[in-house]
Amino acid sequence: MSAVPAKLPTVLESLLMPFLNILVALFVSGLVVWGLGEDPFFALGLLIEGAFGYEEAIGYTFYYATNFIFTGLAVSVAFHAGHFNIGGEGQAMLGGLGLTLAVFWLGDTAPLLSVFVAVAGAALFGAGWAFVPAWLQARRGSHIVITTIMFNFIASALLAYLLVGPLQRPGGQMPESSDFPDGAGLMQFHEVLAYFGVSFEQSPLNLSFLIALLAALAVWFLLSRTRFGYEMRVAGKNASAAAFAGVSVPRVTIIALMMSGALAGMMGLNELLGEQLRLIGNFTLGYGFVGIAVAFMGRNHPLGIVLAAILFGVLYQGGAELAFEMPTVTRDLIVVIQGLVILFAGAMPHLLRRPVAALYGRFAGRGAA
Amino acid sequence: MEFLTDILLLSDSAIRIAAPLILAALAGLCAERAGIVDIGLEGKMLAAAFAAASAAAITGSPWAGLLSGILVSVMLALLHGYVSINQRGNQIVSGMAINIMVAGLAPTLANAWFSRGGQTPLLDSEARFNEITLPLADLLQDVPLVGAVYSNLLSGHSFLTYLAFLMVPVVGWILYRTRFGLRLRAVGENPEAVDTAGISVTLLRYQAMIIAGILCGMSGSALSTALGAGFIRDMSAGKGFLALAAMIFGKWKPVPTLLACLLFAFVDALQGRLQGVSLPLIGEIPVQFTIMLPYVLTVVILAGFVGKMEAPKASGIPYEKDR
Numbered sequence: 001m002s003a004v005p006a007k008l009p010t011v012l013e014s015l016l017m018p019f020l021n022i023l024v025a026l027f028v029s030g031l032v033v034w035g036l037g038e039d040p041f042f043a044l045g046l047l048i049e050g051a052f053g054y055e056e057a058i059g060y061t062f063y064y065a066t067n068f069i070f071t072g073l074a075v076s077v078a079f080h081a082g083h084f085n086i087g088g089e090g091q092a093m094l095g096g097l098g099l100t101l102a103v104f105w106l107g108d109t110a111p112l113l114s115v116f117v118a119v120a121g122a123a124l125f126g127a128g129w130a131f132v133p134a135w136l137q138a139r140r141g142s143h144i145v146i147t148t149i150m151f152n153f154i155a156s157a158l159l160a161y162l163l164v165g166p167l168q169r170p171g172g173q174m175p176e177s178s179d180f181p182d183g184a185g186l187m188q189f190h191e192v193l194a195y196f197g198v199s200f201e202q203s204p205l206n207l208s209f210l211i212a213l214l215a216a217l218a219v220w221f222l223l224s225r226t227r228f229g230y231e232m233r234v235a236g237k238n239a240s241a242a243a244f245a246g247v248s249v250p251r252v253t254i255i256a257l258m259m260s261g262a263l264a265g266m267m268g269l270n271e272l273l274g275e276q277l278r279l280i281g282n283f284t285l286g287y288g289f290v291g292i293a294v295a296f297m298g299r300n301h302p303l304g305i306v307l308a309a310i311l312f313g314v315l316y317q318g319g320a321e322l323a324f325e326m327p328t329v330t331r332d333l334i335v336v337i338q339g340l341v342i343l344f345a346g347a348m349p350h351l352l353r354r355p356v357a358a359l360y361g362r363f364a365g366r367g368a369a
Numbered sequence: 370m371e372f373l374t375d376i377l378l379l380s381d382s383a384i385r386i387a388a389p390l391i392l393a394a395l396a397g398l399c400a401e402r403a404g405i406v407d408i409g410l411e412g413k414m415l416a417a418a419f420a421a422a423s424a425a426a427i428t429g430s431p432w433a434g435l436l437s438g439i440l441v442s443v444m445l446a447l448l449h450g451y452v453s454i455n456q457r458g459n460q461i462v463s464g465m466a467i468n469i470m471v472a473g474l475a476p477t478l479a480n481a482w483f484s485r486g487g488q489t490p491l492l493d494s495e496a497r498f499n500e501i502t503l504p505l506a507d508l509l510q511d512v513p514l515v516g517a518v519y520s521n522l523l524s525g526h527s528f529l530t531y532l533a534f535l536m537v538p539v540v541g542w543i544l545y546r547t548r549f550g551l552r553l554r555a556v557g558e559n560p561e562a563v564d565t566a567g568i569s570v571t572l573l574r575y576q577a578m579i580i581a582g583i584l585c586g587m588s589g590s591a592l593s594t595a596l597g598a599g600f601i602r603d604m605s606a607g608k609g610f611l612a613l614a615a616m617i618f619g620k621w622k623p624v625p626t627l628l629a630c631l632l633f634a635f636v637d638a639l640q641g642r643l644q645g646v647s648l649p650l651i652g653e654i655p656v657q658f659t660i661m662l663p664y665v666l667t668v669v670i671l672a673g674f675v676g677k678m679e680a681p682k683a684s685g686i687p688y689e690k691d692r
Contacts, residue, residue: 032474036481084461132668141669143410143617145461148611150671153664161657231593292465332477332487347463348456 008187008353008360014304018297018345020352022311025344029337036328041105041198042323043329050321057321059189059203065306065313066205066270069212072298072305073219073292074264079300081256082236087133087148088264088288090155091126096264097159098125100167100177100279103184107346111183118184118273119266121210126265127258129155134257138250144257154281163281175281186274206274208266215263220302222259228266232256264288290338296346374522377640381522385596387634388526388533389414392588393612394626395540396581400446402544403577404683405453406472408464410585411609412471417442417589419475422600423482425496425593434594435529439586444580445471447575452579453632457687468609478580489593498527498595499579519547527595529587534627536584541623543580553577556663557681560688570688607664613632614667620627621681629670636663 008017030040051061070123078085085091099114102121106114133151136142162168163175170178186207189202223229235242243249271283294312298304319334344351393410400407417438425434445467452463476487483489506524509516543549556563556573564570592608593600611633619626640659647653 032477036477074669086461086465136668136672140672142668143614146610146614146617147671149607150614150664150667153607153660157661157664158655161655164657165655244445246649282490286469289465289469292462296459296462318381328481330477330480330487332473332480335473336477337473339466339468342462342469343452343466347458347460347466348451350456 008357012356012360014299014301017165017349017352017356018308020356021050021349022297022341024351025337026342027274028340029333031330031337033333035128036333038326043326046322046325047315047318049318049324051318053062055201056203057317057359058221059201059205059355061308061313062209063203063205063270063275063313064316065309066209066274067267067287068290068309068312069209069306070263070267070270071288072294073212073215073291074260074288075291075295076300076302076305077219077222077232077263078257078260080229080236080293081232081253082112082239083137083253083257084145085148085245085264086145086240086258086289086292087129087130087151087261088267089284089286090148090152091129091261091264092267092284092288093155093159093282094121094129095126095262096120096268096279096283097162098128099266099268099273100180103180103273104178111181112186114181114184115186115273117315119269120269122265122273123262126268129265130257130261131254134254137254138255142284146182149330152288159279160281164278167279169278170197177279180273180277182288184273185277186269188274193365204275206270208270208274211266211269212309215266216302216306219263223302228252229254229257259315264291286335286338290342293338293346297341312338312341356360375642377517377521379635382524382638382641383631383635384522384526385530385634386637387630388530389588389591390585390608390612390615390630390634391533391627392529392584392591393537393609394615395536395623396584396588397613397616398582398619398623398626399540399553399577400581401545401616401684402557403553403574403682404442404560404686404688405450405574405578406464406685407446407449407578407581408613409449409467410460410464410612411607412464412468412604413442413582413585414589414592414609415468415603415605416445416471416534417586418593418604419471419479419489419589419600421586421590422492422593423479424601425492426483427502429493429496429592431594433497435498435587435590437440438590438594439583441599442586443579443582446585450575450578453529453687454571458690460685460687465610472603475600479600479602487602492598495531496594497598498591500527501527501531515611516614523631530592530596533586533591537586537623537627540584546622549576554681560683564688564690570690574688577602584591592594611619611663611667614671616671618681620679633663633666634678636666 033040033043051057075085076086099118101267101335102118103114106117133144133147136147150314165178169176183258189205190202193200231247235247239249290312294305294308298308323329323331393432397407399599420441421434421438424437425431449463452458453460479487480490503524506520512521552568552573556570560570564655592604615629616626616631640662642655643654643659
């Protein structure tokens with residue numbers, strides 16, 4: 001195979017290509033569904049109906065999308081600095097722990113204040129959990145991919161210990177904490193809308209979605225409008241050039257990875273402070289890993305990440321409905337589809353480049369003639 | 370004396386636990402020496418474990434299991450090869466995609482085929498690789514020291530365990546004593562030079578991926594047909610990543626990698642042993658903390674307390690012929 005064809009127009013490049021890649025992933029997923037003895041088109045119909053068919057479904061879709069915005073941004077910020085943060089899972093768990101501690105610390109006396117402290121707590125603990133792998137990467141050259149994965153396992157065990165030990169609901173049997181104090185939680189959208197007199201079916205979609213959008217905006221600002229963002233991107237593209245230009249690459253690495261950890265940590269806001277209102281074990285459910293797909297599908301641009309996150313929200317919510325309706329389809333199949341989307345949209349972005357470029361060339365040529 | 374018996378027992382289980390780690394680490398080594406980072410070891414192991422357990426359950430033969438495990442693992446390795454070599458995609462993303470895909474696909478298929486909640490049926494003794502008693506082991510049982518080491522420690526492991534240890538010199542021989550091995554190492558260090566010499570970078574890298582696939586297939590089969598008796602959801606439990614860490618710790622060389630795997634396995638055996646045991650001064654360690662031990666050890670080792678680690682130079686970088 002020779003060189004990748006010349007540049008395509010931006011519209012084709014950043015919208016059509018990812019879309020085609022998703023279609024390929026869905027096609028292969030359809031083959032799996034077909035192999036299980038079910039009708040793939042019927043399944044696709046159920047999936048879309050389950051994601052958009054009614055108000056509650058839409059709420060859930062955006063609720064899941066919120067998780068993916070956080071984890072996608074987390075992967076992306078690290079990637080711009082030239083690193084792979086696969087520790088989103090662990091950082092989210094620690095973020096969940098941070099916000100839980102904040103809520104129990106202040107929730108009884110000042111619920112509203114505790115929410116603000118909880119947001120900070122989630123970010124701080126997530127960043128803290130990313131610090132050790134970040135420091136090891138920057139100062140000792142330890143492979144960040146492996147250290148962050150190890151930190152995922154360690155975080156999971158730590159949370160498991162806390163939830164059957166010191167943090168367990170008194171008298172409880174499940175690995176979960178006591179309920180958060182009254183008022184210590186993020187408002188859900190249907191409550192907000194009801195306040196303005198609009199009725200919307202109940203769903204767990206909550207204010208974290210807005211926090212996630214703000215985070216996306218902040219990341220965009222950081223990357224394209226600040227000096228540090230520029231240093232980050234230079235260090236990510238060419239570390240020795242950055243060092244030569246006077247950028248302290250280790251410092252940039254550590255700060256970028258800690259910001260990445262903070263974003264991953266804030267995922268807990270949506271799950272715990274928006275819906276569960278208690279700390280539960282393994283609430284991260286692989287969202288941290290999906291962040292890799294979201295970041296790559298969104299071409300590591302904040303706007304792209306928000307769109308990709310919504311697509312994954314559709315997959316998640318629609319998939320859950322699908323698993324409910326089709327007995328042979330389990331939640332595991334959704335994991336397969338995720339894997340396929342990561343493979344086609346994330347790892348093989350140029351799969352269909354050649355035919356698309358050829359077609360475009362033909363049409364563009366005809367237009368000119 | 371009791372202490373010595375303890376050490377002996379721990380070493381015995383360490384050897385058992387080490388087998389899949391060694392095979393996976395060697396797989397990672399072959400891939401990375403040829404310039405392809407294979408973070409998908411975990412997924413290949415899990416897929417092979419599932420394929421081996423399924424085939425063994427259906428045919429009743431562990432050999433059919435091993436063959437299926439290898440076949441599936443090689444197919445995934447070729448997929449990773451296609452992404453890394455032809456598509457020049459991001460190898461970390463591809464590996465993670467394979468890991469995630471398999472984590473979902475294996476239980477889905479297990480459910481569809483066996484309807485046992487994502488597991489395969491428990492394998493009978495004939496459908497597994499059983500313990501092999503080495504020659505003279507019974508005779509030497511009562512000889513002091515020799516008996517303890519030979520009859521208790523070295524004898525009584527499965528075929529796949531012996532195979533794993535055998536693969537270390539085999540891989541070493543291929544890499545350092547054959548022309549193919551020299552080219553394979555060259556393609557991981559300086560693919561341009563290999564290309565200039567008129568040797569196909571693509572072909573070499575695919576060959577390396579096939580070797581990695583075979584080794585990883587053995588590793589996964591060991592999990593479900595030798596160590597365990599069937600496939601359980603997520604049974605690889607991060608071993609693919611531990612194997613990668615062992616490979617880095619072993620500086621991409623077969624024998625040091627073997628030693629690193631043995632160290633990890635020993636710690637793993639130790640954590641199993643420490644569960645529920647009350648230690649002097651510390652008391653009983655909660656099980657969640659003993660589970661952390663191998664992972665913490667990995668981080669400590671990677672923290673570079675063992676000197677500088679130099680990866681093959683072209684590792685992870687797609688080769689573009691006409692650059």
